[in-house]
Amino acid sequence: MGFTRNVAAAGALTALLVGTTAAFGATAQAAPNVTPQGVCGAAYKTVNSAAIGSLGTVYLTYNASNGKNCVATIRTNPGAATNVSAYVYVPDTDEWADDYGNYTSYAGPVRVYGKGHCVSWGGGIANVSVSVENSNCAALREQRTTTVR
Structure with a gap:
């Protein structure tokens, strides 16, 4: 159960980071x-x-x-x-x-x-x-x- 929870948490963190990058990260300049x-x-x-x-x-x-x-x-x-x-x-x-x-x-x-x-x-x-x-x-x-x- 702990492994499943860690994978889910890692997936949520990845989604959060990708969303943050899309919202605040690289612009058309990059x-x-x-x-x-x-x-x-x-x-x-x-x-x-x-x-x-x-x-x-x-x-x-x-x-x-x-x-x-x-x-x-x-x-x-x-x-x-x-x-x-x-x-x-x-x-x-x-x-x-x-x-x-x-x-x-x-x-x-x-x-x-x-x-x-x-x-x-x-x-x-x-x-x-x-x-x-x-x-x-x-x-x-x-x-x-x-x-x-």
Whole structure:
């Protein structure tokens, strides 16, 4: 009888821990195999990207149906929370969106209306950041800058 009671108690404890983890534990930030479309939405297609050293990649995506750009910075190897950021800026309209904090997998999504405009965008992971200025427009040549702090 004692063995049955211990197994039942262990099962109840496992159920409690699983429920607690589901309620308070890992967020979408910890999801494996994160993609730009998983962060920004299925309607957003990747139009540009920039490697952040070997730490990850920042992606610029675009949704043709609503004219919005979305940026997400995705770590190559999710793990312990570290400083991760993403930003997008439309100089013509002065519209800006950013996300930064200590994340386990990615930063973003950040969105702005960008149809018919050049965009500047970028992101960072730990001490490496990338910025891309005057991107995805015919009028100007884009300029990429990688910074290691």
